[in-house]
Amino acid sequence: xxxxxFIIILILVLGLGFLALCLFASKEVSVERSTTVxxxxxxxxxxxxxxxxxxxxxxWLEMDSTVKWDVRGxxxxxxxxxxxxxxxxGEGTTINDGVSDGEMxxxxxxxxxxxFKADGYYKVASxxxxxxxxxxxxxxxxxxxRGFMAIMGVGKMLGKQFDRGLELLKTYSEAHxxxxxxxxAITDITFPAHTYAAIRKMVKWTDMHQFFMDSYALxxxxxxxxxxxxxxxxxxxWDEANIQADLAACFPVSSxxxxxxxxxxxxxxxxxxKMVYVGPYTKNMGAAHSSMMQHVQAAGKTVKLRIEExxxxxxxxxxxxxxxxxxxxxxx
Numbered sequence: 001x002x003x004x005x006f007i008i009i010l011i012l013v014l015g016l017g018f019l020a021l022c023l024f025a026s027k028e029v030s031v032e033r034s035t036t037v038x039x040x041x042x043x044x045x046x047x048x049x050x051x052x053x054x055x056x057x058x059x060w061l062e063m064d065s066t067v068k069w070d071v072r073g074x075x076x077x078x079x080x081x082x083x084x085x086x087x088x089x090g091e092g093t094t095i096n097d098g099v100s101d102g103e104m105x106x107x108x109x110x111x112x113x114x115x116f117k118a119d120g121y122y123k124v125a126s127x128x129x130x131x132x133x134x135x136x137x138x139x140x141x142x143x144x145x146r147g148f149m150a151i152m153g154v155g156k157m158l159g160k161q162f163d164r165g166l167e168l169l170k171t172y173s174e175a176h177x178x179x180x181x182x183x184x185a186i187t188d189i190t191f192p193a194h195t196y197a198a199i200r201k202m203v204k205w206t207d208m209h210q211f212f213m214d215s216y217a218l219x220x221x222x223x224x225x226x227x228x229x230x231x232x233x234x235x236x237x238w239d240e241a242n243i244q245a246d247l248a249a250c251f252p253v254s255s256x257x258x259x260x261x262x263x264x265x266x267x268x269x270x271x272x273x274k275m276v277y278v279g280p281y282t283k284n285m286g287a288a289h290s291s292m293m294q295h296v297q298a299a300g301k302t303v304k305l306r307i308e309e310x311x312x313x314x315x316x317x318x319x320x321x322x323x324x325x326x327x328x329x330x331x332x
Contacts, residue, residue: 033162039177042294051082057168064088101300196265198250215249226253235306272330280320301331
């Protein structure tokens with residue numbers, strides 16, 4: 001009986017102690033870490049705001065080799081998501097909750113091993129020719145969670161992981177500090193209103209070449225006399241998860257009269273950015289678009305339409321190194 005009584009008393013004492021810990025422990029977990037990176041603000045921010053770039057510095061990928069992850073939505077824009085699942089780190093989703101000048105807010109929805117939600121932000125700022133990066137995390141705790149979090153030392157553990165992540169981010173960004181140098185200069189523009197004769201479709205990336213060839217041929221037949229500008233493309237949405245895009249092959253035209261096989265697309269006057277890219281479509285074109293996206297995000301803007309104007313292309317230039325493309329991002 002004495003042993004049983006002792007066990008009961010011990011359980012009561014431990015239970016009361018845990019309740020007392022829950023009562024007096026912090027009601028939240030807040031972690032903030034910073035570092036300084038010898039690279040431009042746009043290079044560093046591109047690593048943060050693009051979930052597809054997290055593979056370059058995510059500390060949890062280093063901890064768990066079984067992790068599988070995928071990105072959905074327009075990567076780098078509000079609403080895009082990063083879903084992960086691994087044997088050691090569990091399962092959850094990070095959600096881009098908004099991008100402004102040098103800041104990305106995020107939400108976290110943890111599923112395994114525990115279910116809870118959190119939020120935070122990443123901030124980058126130019127500082128003495130370098131870039132200061134700040135990583136902040138916040139989680140409100142329910143009453144019983146307070147005791148468990150205090151016992152586990154979650155804040156201290158996350159702090160170490162944030163330090164490691166920032167170390168990896170610094171190393172990668174500094175090693176790729178000149179990545180944007182391979183593409184042209186970006187200028188602010190006011191894009192005039194355009195009327196396009198267009199053929200719009202969801203197209204797999206591997207099928208784009210044939211789609212453009214067929215579409216431009218049909219457009220030439222249907223609206224040839226009305227064409228008053230270069231062959232162009234309107235990119236409404238990039239679906240990286242399914243390797244496809246919602247786009248339109250088009251020509252600017254002098255009137256909005258309907259035609260067979262396509263539609264009229266009206267693009268109103270808009271503020272935007274422009275880069276003149278010279279070279280093959282398969283070499284550095286991706287870097288050009290990445291540079292444009294970095295510029296847009298660093299300015300605190302959001303993209304509403306991407307346009308490519310093909311000034312020199314296979315139909316009028318045999319040397320692919322001399323292809324000339326105007327890359328235009330219309331922004332809010």
